[in-house]
Amino acid sequence: QTGAFTYDPGFTSTASCQSKLTYIDGDEGVLLHRGYPIGELAEQSSFMEVCYLLLNGELPDQGELDSFSRTITRHTMVHEQLAQFFRGFRRDAHPMAIMCGVVGALSAFYHDSTDIHDPQQRMIASHRLIAKMPTIAAMAYKYSVGQPFLYPDNSLSYTGNFLRMTFGVPAEPYVVNPAVEKAMDRIFILHADHEQNASTSTVRLAGSSGANPFACIAAGIACLWGPAHGGANEAALNMLHEIGTPERIPEFIARAKDKNDPFRLMGFGHRVYKNYDPRATVMQKTVREVFEALNVQDPLFETALRLEEIALNDPYFVEKKLFPNVDFYSGVILSAIGFPTSMFTVLFALARTVGWVAQWNEMITDPDQKIGRPRQLYTGPTQRSYIPVGQR
Numbered sequence: 275q276t277g278a279f280t281y282d283p284g285f286t287s288t289a290s291c292q293s294k295l296t297y298i299d300g301d302e303g304v305l306l307h308r309g310y311p312i313g314e315l316a317e318q319s320s321f322m323e324v325c326y327l328l329l330n331g332e333l334p335d336q337g338e339l340d341s342f343s344r345t346i347t348r349h350t351m352v353h354e355q356l357a358q359f360f361r362g363f364r365r366d367a368h369p370m371a372i373m374c375g376v377v378g379a380l381s382a383f384y385h386d387s388t389d390i391h392d393p394q395q396r397m398i399a400s401h402r403l404i405a406k407m408p409t410i411a412a413m414a415y416k417y418s419v420g421q422p423f424l425y426p427d428n429s430l431s432y433t434g435n436f437l438r439m440t441f442g443v444p445a446e447p448y449v450v451n452p453a454v455e456k457a458m459d460r461i462f463i464l465h466a467d468h469e470q471n472a473s474t475s476t477v478r479l480a481g482s483s484g485a486n487p488f489a490c491i492a493a494g495i496a497c498l499w500g501p502a503h504g505g506a507n508e509a510a511l512n513m514l515h516e517i518g519t520p521e522r523i524p525e526f527i528a529r530a531k532d533k534n535d536p537f538r539l540m541g542f543g544h545r546v547y548k549n550y551d552p553r554a555t556v557m558q559k560t561v562r563e564v565f566e567a568l569n570v571q572d573p574l575f576e577t578a579l580r581l582e583e584i585a586l587n588d589p590y591f592v593e594k595k596l597f598p599n600v601d602f603y604s605g606v607i608l609s610a611i612g613f614p615t616s617m618f619t620v621l622f623a624l625a626r627t628v629g630w631v632a633q634w635n636e637m638i639t640d641p642d643q644k645i646g647r648p649r650q651l652y653t654g655p656t657q658r659s660y661i662p663v664g665q666r
């Protein structure tokens with residue numbers, strides 16, 4: 275009861291939306307994209323196929339896939355002046371800070387695809403965003419390590435192109451490792467879309483005002499950066515480094531249970547999954563495949579496996595239904611491939627761009643779409659009269 279107002283404690287937000295893109299059953303650990311299970315897509319398809327599926331609703335035949343891949347490839351280059359943006363950042367800027375700035379600036383370069391009412395412009399903007407994100411992400415990395423930018427090589431696959439722009443140098447040819455390319459492509463698939471998560475809802479809310487798609491995706495990137503969301507993959511690996519050896523796991527498990535300690539097990543828990551995140555299952559399997567292909571031994575993976583085993587058998591985590599999520603193992607793989615932790619969320623944003631774009635298109639073409647306006651529950655003071663400062 276706040277003054278004259280009373281409010282219904284049963285108040286629930288009416289903020290929700292309809293979508294045909296992704297279905298999640300958190301209790302059963304089910305994730306479907308347009309009806310296809312994430313495990314089958316991750317094991318059998320490619321990220322370009324999943325992009326086509328999310329945007330068009332059906333898996334492409336070979337001709338459709340080749341044509342779509344060619345279209346995306348044609349948009350991989352960025353405007354030459356965009357490179358100037360990077361030079362304005364300090365070298366030690368977090369790559370996610372650079373992504374927020376550079377992607378938001380795209381609307382200053384691609385005026386011919388900002389009219390949200392023109393289906394052709396919407397499609398071109400969608401393709402540009404999916405195609406240019408790897409180029410911009412690679413540029414953010416190159417800038418942070420003081421190496422020259424590499425232009426896209428469109429003879430390579432979407433993912434191979436990204437790996438070369440990231441790890442290649444002008445001084446010598448870069449050979450894409452097929453096992454790394456396959457693992458990276460699978461990681462992109464696992465991050466492509468995830469229903470109405472915080473960053474996707476941000477993109478939809480920004481889009482509902484009529485903002486151009488580049489600005490909306492930049493808003494999504496900003497939201498994804500948070501450690502409770504996409505920033506968790508970076509935080510999870512930093513946590514594993516802090517734990518170090520399996521012998522220290524009990525200390526961190528105790529901290530995660532301590533309500534007076536803000537520490538949480540990063541990469542554990544989820545707003546929706548109260549069962550195992552099906553993406554984490556694939557991710558754990560992919561760690562083993564990458565380690566084998568690269569002949570890598572990383573004690574952090576053993577620590578991660580041991581932490582998961584202990585947590586899954588701890589009554590506190592069992593009762594609160596806390597399982598590893600997509601972010602728990604991804605850092606171990608990305609680190610083995612050669613990415614610094616600061617790039618982990620950039621890779622999440624790169625992959626999630628197709629989901630954001632598909633959700634934005636679905637929202638913008640909904641004839642009943644109105645500007646978003648989440649409800650609030652007012653719990654402040656009731657109306658009262660102003661008191662001049664001398665009488666307070």
Ligand code: SDX
Nearest residue numbers: 468471502503504506530538539540541542543544545594
């Ligand atoms: C992503 O929404 C999406 O789909 C997101 C995502 C996507 O693809 O877009 O899946 C990507 O963001 C995955 C989540 C990555 N974040 C992390 O791994 C950060 C660590 N996880 C937590 O911060 C947390 O689990 C959240 C933010 C993910 C969910 O938080 P909630 O909604 O508070 O979780 P909950 O309500 O299920 O929590 C139940 C209880 C709470 O304790 P009580 O209030 O009941 O006493 O479990 C506790 C929480 O405090 N809890 C944890 C915990 N997560 C929840 N305790 C310790 N460690 C954790 N990780």
